[in-house]
Amino acid sequence: MAVFHLNVNNKDLTVDVEPDTPLLWVLRDELNLTGTKYGCGIGECGACTVHFNGTAIRSCSVIVSAAEKGKIVTIEGLSVDGSHPVQQAWDEVDVPQCGYCQTGQIMTAAAFLKKTPKPTTEQIENAMQGNICRCGAYHRIKEAVKVASTKI
C-alpha cells in the first residue's frame, strides 16, 4: 500500500492503495464515485471514461500512480446537478435505455466538444467510436452530441 495524492472534481484527496490499482477502482471503491463504470477493464468499451487534464481517458487503463499530477473530473464533477450542456442534451434527446454506459458516453462527448465545439457528423462518429452501447442507442447519442454542440 502507498499513499497517492489525487485531485478529483477539484478536491485534493489522498488514497492509500496498491500502486498498480487502476484509477477506475480507486474512484469506485475508495472514493465512492460509482458513476464511473466498469465494462471491460481493457479500455475497449469506454464505460469508465473520465477527464484527465481535460482529455477523455479510460480510467480502467491508467494506474493510480500515473494519475497524480493532473486534474481528474468524473461524471459527479461534470456538474453538481446534471446541468452540463451535454447532460442536458442527453435528457432532452432521451438517450438512455439501460443507462449503464451513458456516463462514459457523456464524459467522452464533453471532452470532445470542448476541443471541437462545432463538430461535423463524421467528427462526432470518430470521437464516439470507442464507446460501446449494447442497447444500441447510437442514433440518439449522435443526436445528443449535436444538440449539446448548440448549447456550448
Place this chain on the structure above:
Amino acid sequence: MINMQNQTINKTSRRDFLKITSLTGGGLLIGFNFFGAETETPAAVSGTTGLAADLEFNSYLSIATDGTITIFSPNPELGQNIMTSFPMIVADELDADWNKVKVLQGPIDSKRFDRQITGGSGAIPHSWKRLRVAGATARYLLIAAAAKRWNVDASECTADNSFVIHSKTGKKLSFGELAEDASKITAPADVPLKDPKNFKLIGKAVRNVENKNIITGKPIFGSDLKRDGMVIAVIKRPPAFGSKIKSVDAAEAKAMPGVIDVVTFKNNVAVIGKSTWAAINAKDALKVEYEKDASSSESTADHNKRFNDMLNGDTATVRRKDGDVDTAFKNAAKVLKAEYQCPFLPHSPMEPMNFFADVKEDSVELIGPTQVPGSVVNSVARLLNMPADKVSLTITRLGGGFGRRLQTDYALEAAELSSIIKKPVKLIWTREDEITGGSYRPAVKYRFEAALDDKGNMIGYKLRGAGMGAGNSVRENNFPSGSVDNLLIESADYRSPITTGAWRAPITNFLAYAEQSFIDEVAVAAGKDPIQFRLDLIQKAKTSPAGKIGYDLDRMETVIKTVRDRAGWGTKKDVSQGFSVYYSHNSYVGQVCEVMMKDKKPQIQKMYVVADCGIVVNKGGAMQMVLGGVVDGLGHAMYSKLSFKDGAVQQDNFDNYRLIRMKEVPPIDVYFIDNGMDPTGLGEPALPPTGGAVANAIFKATGERMRSQPFIEESVFSNMA
C-alpha cells in the same frame, strides 16, 4: 409479511381487483393486482391498510393530499423503459398532471407477484387493462368526491391535469384536495375507460423518468452497491467447458495485499478481497490445475460435424406436418435446398453480472440486478435450505439484460459464498467471465428445402433445425406455415456441455434471419419479386389455408405493404434493397435494408422499419426499442462470433469479440402502424427480421448469400479484390 389470520383468499375477479383505502396521513390509496386476474392466482386481501408494506395487494397507486401521485412499477427495469410506460398508462386514465407523478420500483415479493419478471416482451400486454382500470377508477372517485362537495351531478364534472372541473360554473378542485374524500367512496366494479382517441399521454414521447439519475451517475445499479463490512468476491472458473478442478494452490494469492480468503466451492475458486482490484489481481495469482470431466471438450469443428449429423440423421422430432411432402417434391418443377448457421453468442450486457448477498443464521438479504426476482429468491432459499420468506431481495436497475439475467447462477454464487465466509459479499464478474462463462445463445444450423411448380408457386416446404441446447429451434406455426399445402417442420437438439439460455428474441433471433433469407432465395428462383412472393403466400393462406396459422394474416400483410411503400421498393437505382418480415411476441415487424458497394464491399446505407405492436404507449421508448432492436440484430449478424477449441472459448473481451459501434449503424426510418389494437410486445420483435433484410440486400448487391453469421467473415467482405 402477510398476516395469515386477517387474510381471506379470493379468486381474483374484476370485482375485487381494486381495493380503495385511506392513505396514512390522508389521501387515496388504490391497491391493484397487476397479474392475478388472468392467471387466476389467489390474491390475498385483508383489512390491513395504511403503509405500502402492510398492503395485501400487488401494487398500488396513491394520491397524497399534496397532489403527489405515486405508482409502483413492479417489473425489473433493464432499459425497456417500463418505469415510464407503466405510470403513463395509469396517469392518462387518471387525467393526472404528469409532473406530479412519482414512480418507484415495486418491492419484490414472490408471494404477491406472480409474474414479476422482465422477459418475453410481456409487461405492457399483460398489464395494459389493469393499469387503465386503476387510473380510471381513481379518476371516477375523485370526480364523485368533487360532485358531492359541490352538490352537483357527477356527469357535469370532468378531470384534467390533476384537477376536477365543474364545467357549468368553472369551479375546480385539485386531486390532492379531493383525495381524502375520494378514499371514503365505494368504487364500482366497472368504471368506463377512455376512448383511445382521448388519450393525452399514451402515444406521446415521454422522457425516461430515470434520466436524471442516469446522466448524473447516481448509484442505481447493482454493481454500485456498498455496505459496511462488505467484501468483494471474484471467481476463477474452469477455462473450458468439460473440465473440472484437480488441485488448487492459493498460497500466493492469499499472501497478496487486500486478500481476505480464497474459497473453493463447486467448480469455482473465489478470491475474497477488501477491494475489487485486490480480488481481480489475486485471481490471476491462483494456481489451479484442471482435468477433463466426464463430458466432452468440444471445438467448433466438432459442432459443425454434429450439425450435419442432426441434419442428415433420423432422430429429429416432427413439429408439424401438412399434406404430402414427398409427392410434392417428386412432382416439383424446381427444388431448392439451402443451409444457414448461427454461432453461440454471449449476451454482453454492459454491466457485468454481479450480486450482493448477506446470509445470516436465519435470514438472507439479496440485492442486485435480475430479470427474475422470484426465481432468485426461491433458488437461493433452496440452495441454503431456508424458507423462502426468510429471503429478501431488493431489485436494482439492470445495466442491460438481453436474457442473461433470466439465469440465477450469479446470485446463487453470491449467496453460497456469503454462507461459507459468513460475511456480506458483493460478487463481481469480469468481462472475461461473462464472455467465456456460458449461458449463451444456442448455436443452430437450419436446412430448408422448397418445391416449386412450373408457375413458381411453392407447393412444398421443409425445414429442419439442428440446435445445440436450443430445445425446439423452429416455430412451426409461424410463416410460411398455412400458406404451403405440403409442409414438414422438424427439429433436433444436442445437449452440449456448453451452457445456453434465452437471448433477446429466443430462437427467432436466428430463425428469422435463416427463414427470411431462404424465402428470398425461393422468390428469386421462382422469378418473382421477393415482396410480391410473400404477399402471394399470404393471399394463398387467406383463401385456402393449410392447417393452423399462428399469426394474423391481415396485420402481416399491412406491415409488408407499408414498409414496401415507405422504402420505395424497387424504384431506386443507386442502392440494392433487401426485405424481411417477422412475427414474434404478438407483434409484426417488416424491414427493408439498403446496401451500396463501396471499395468493392457492401456497405449498409439505410434501414426502413415498420412495426405493428398495436397501440404505442410511449412513442419515445417504443422508438428506442425498435432502433435498439435493429442495431442489436444488425450488430450480431454482421460482427459477433464465438468459437471453441477443446471446450475453451477463443474470445474473451471486446478486443477480440466484436460488438457494433456508432460508425457501423446506418440511419433507420421507423414507422408504427396505428390500428388502435391493444398493445403487444416490443422489447424484442424488431430484432429478428434484421439479419434477413441485411442478408437479402447484400445478396442483391453482390449475388452472394450470407449463409453463416457473422456476415463479416463471408467472402464478400474479406476477399473481393
